[in-house]
Amino acid sequence: MYQHKHQVRVRYADTDQMGYVYYGNYAAYYETGRVEALRTLGLTYRELEESGVMMPVLENHSKYIAPALYDELLTITTSIKQKPEVRITFEFEIHNESGSLIHTGETKLVFVNMTTKRPCAMPKNMEHLLTPFFGS
Amino acid sequence: MYQHKHQVRVRYADTDQMGYVYYGNYAAYYETGRVEALRTLGLTYRELEESGVMMPVLENHSKYIAPALYDELLTITTSIKQKPEVRITFEFEIHNESGSLIHTGETKLVFVNMTTKRPCAMPKNMEHLLTPFFGS
Amino acid sequence: MYQHKHQVRVRYADTDQMGYVYYGNYAAYYETGRVEALRTLGLTYRELEESGVMMPVLENHSKYIAPALYDELLTITTSIKQKPEVRITFEFEIHNESGSLIHTGETKLVFVNMTTKRPCAMPKNMEHLLTPFFGS
Amino acid sequence: MYQHKHQVRVRYADTDQMGYVYYGNYAAYYETGRVEALRTLGLTYRELEESGVMMPVLENHSKYIAPALYDELLTITTSIKQKPEVRITFEFEIHNESGSLIHTGETKLVFVNMTTKRPCAMPKNMEHLLTPFFGS
Numbered sequence: 001m002y003q004h005k006h007q008v009r010v011r012y013a014d015t016d017q018m019g020y021v022y023y024g025n026y027a028a029y030y031e032t033g034r035v036e037a038l039r040t041l042g043l044t045y046r047e048l049e050e051s052g053v054m055m056p057v058l059e060n061h062s063k064y065i066a067p068a069l070y071d072e073l074l075t076i077t078t079s080i081k082q083k084p085e086v087r088i089t090f091e092f093e094i095h096n097e098s099g100s101l102i103h104t105g106e107t108k109l110v111f112v113n114m115t116t117k118r119p120c121a122m123p124k125n126m127e128h129l130l131t132p133f134f135g136s
Numbered sequence: 137m138y139q140h141k142h143q144v145r146v147r148y149a150d151t152d153q154m155g156y157v158y159y160g161n162y163a164a165y166y167e168t169g170r171v172e173a174l175r176t177l178g179l180t181y182r183e184l185e186e187s188g189v190m191m192p193v194l195e196n197h198s199k200y201i202a203p204a205l206y207d208e209l210l211t212i213t214t215s216i217k218q219k220p221e222v223r224i225t226f227e228f229e230i231h232n233e234s235g236s237l238i239h240t241g242e243t244k245l246v247f248v249n250m251t252t253k254r255p256c257a258m259p260k261n262m263e264h265l266l267t268p269f270f271g272s
Numbered sequence: 273m274y275q276h277k278h279q280v281r282v283r284y285a286d287t288d289q290m291g292y293v294y295y296g297n298y299a300a301y302y303e304t305g306r307v308e309a310l311r312t313l314g315l316t317y318r319e320l321e322e323s324g325v326m327m328p329v330l331e332n333h334s335k336y337i338a339p340a341l342y343d344e345l346l347t348i349t350t351s352i353k354q355k356p357e358v359r360i361t362f363e364f365e366i367h368n369e370s371g372s373l374i375h376t377g378e379t380k381l382v383f384v385n386m387t388t389k390r391p392c393a394m395p396k397n398m399e400h401l402l403t404p405f406f407g408s
Numbered sequence: 409m410y411q412h413k414h415q416v417r418v419r420y421a422d423t424d425q426m427g428y429v430y431y432g433n434y435a436a437y438y439e440t441g442r443v444e445a446l447r448t449l450g451l452t453y454r455e456l457e458e459s460g461v462m463m464p465v466l467e468n469h470s471k472y473i474a475p476a477l478y479d480e481l482l483t484i485t486t487s488i489k490q491k492p493e494v495r496i497t498f499e500f501e502i503h504n505e506s507g508s509l510i511h512t513g514e515t516k517l518v519f520v521n522m523t524t525k526r527p528c529a530m531p532k533n534m535e536h537l538l539t540p541f542f543g544s
Contacts, residue, residue: 012443012453013294013436017287017342023193023243024167024285027160028421035420035479045420046479056203057159062196070289071443071454107159148307148317149300149432151425153478158421164285171284171343181284182343206425207307207318295465295515296435303432329431332470339464379431 002080002133004037010072020067026094027060030107033078034090041129052114053123058087059108066102073097083134084122086111138216138269140173146208156203162230163196166243169214170226177265188250189259194223195244202238209233219270220258222247274352274405276309282344292339298366299332302377305350306362313401324386325395330359331380338374345369355406356394358383410488410541412445418480428475434502435468438513441486442498449537460522461531466495467516474510481505491542492530494519 008029016022035045048055068074077093087110094103113120122130144165152158171181184191204210213229223246230239249256258266280301288294307317320327340346349365359382366375385392394402416437424430443453456463476482485501495518502511521528530538 009440011436012288012290012439013296015289016284017289017291018190018192018284019289020192022163022285023196024160024163027158027163028419031160031420032417044479054154056154056156057200059200060159060196060198064193064195067192071452145304147300148303148424148426149430152420153423153425153427154420155425160421164283167284168281180343207316290462290464292464294435295468296432296439299430299432299435326426328426328428328475329472331472332431332468334468336465336467 002037002041002130004033004040004078006033006036006076006078008032008074008076010068010070010074012070015070018067020069023062023064026062026064026103026105027107029074029076029094030060030078030090030092030105033076033092034107037078037080037090038126043126043129048123048126049114051123051125053120054112054114055088055109056112057107057109059106061106063104064102065104066096066100068094068096068102074102080130080133083130084111084126086119086121088122138173138177138266140169140176140214142169142172142212142214144168144210144212146204146206146210148206151206154203156205159198159200162198162239162241165210165212165230166196166214166226166228166241169212169228170243173214173216173226174262179262179265184259184262185250187259187261189256190248190250191224191245192248193243193245195242197242199240200238201240202232202236204230204232204238210238216266216269219266220247220262222255222257224258274309274313274402276305276312276350278305278308278348278350280304280346280348282340282342282346284342287342290339292341295334295336298334298336298375298377301346301348301366302332302350302362302364302379305348305364306379309350309352309362310398315398315401320395320398321386323395323397325392326384326386327360327381328384329379329381331378333378335376336374337376338368338372340366340368340374346374352402352405355402356383356398358391358393360394410445410449410538412441412448412486414441414444414484414486416440416482416484418476418478418482420478423478426475428477431470431472434470434472434511434513437482437484437502438468438486438498438500438515441484441500442515445486445488445498446534451534451537456531456534457522459531459533461528462520462522463496463517464520465515465517467514469514471512472510473512474504474508476502476504476510482510488538488541491538492519492534494527494529496530
């Protein structure tokens, strides 16, 4: 398993008139979690696209346990629990400032060759970086 | 079952550099589907909040079958398949201009008393409007 | 002068915890005003990009006179007051449901050749459609 | 003058199909600049609202000099150049990773008493923190 923690500050832009983070805005928090998890590993999603591979989302699942509030510093824990092949699944846990688990999520993406627009295997450089986390 | 169709035009604001609608923006499309489904039934979510009941989201699930593209006129089919009690589940199907099913989603919300901040039963006026769709 | 009216319904997604439309979300309302103004004229921005011309924004100015509220049906009046050349300026007035002017805006865009990435003249088909509105 | 620098990473969510940051998303970058400028000074906007004062936006002006691109680490320089009274003006300069000035902005906000919903003077604690930056 590969796991990474990242923090995001809730912006006024993210809230709605209920005074909570709008339910659609967690997807961008997940994105930040994924991207920073990869960056820490030694890879940027920007480079991945520059090398001709993009990662569109296939599925997204969210559970809203308690609201996230304006200006809170949220901790996003991003996990890759299974070695990716053509698809990669990220799992997310979000804790608020007082340490409560307020949200869980799961996003499944697919590696796509940007030229053929067809699914492809995980790029070699990414596989090289991830393999050590998944035993033999 | 209660079902309603509504159309939304994809804005430039909704797209990302992949040239697709960003995966987090479907949540707002679902919102539009829910709100217009209720309005056609004879109830606005605005009135619901004014009467002291809000509906935060508990769960959201999305499947991205094919991308939605800029300026497409999407058709959102919103269904309530089970009679709501303290919770209400909306299901969504999104078809693009050429009639292809490109996306499905499901959102579960809970009725919350805005004063006590605790779950409550579906408001009577809403129950009155929905009951005819769910047999005896 | 060319002028066009279009309506948008304020989504929950557009509001913030002040209970108003977030100040950054008016830009997408302007976008809708521009795009529908062009569509009514007989041209879509999608076609423009497909023909190799894009229109990035150079300047944007907004005055917030009174807040826009959730679920209000806003009327966006989009005006082109001067015949465009390499640049085009759209002016916006937004009225709420009770007819009050709550917002004004102005956006200046530039025609850019997508191949050379350099400014270019307004495309001929667009000029043809707009000329009748600007006398001789 | 009070000046503060803050960095934001461009998210995929912020881009549009032109491959640039969507023009409406700079407003949230400005917000981050303002909020972090105040936090560094010793005040949070959250506390301000909790004390009964909110700061709706009156005017916003943006100049787009060059596009901001996905994953760039932008530096937002936020300046308060005049001592605020009932209104406060923030000026912004945004530089990209290679140090180029790509964007300037200016946002004017007003202090509003949340109970009366009427404009009010800058709160005393904020005035106390800002005064040293504006001579006598």
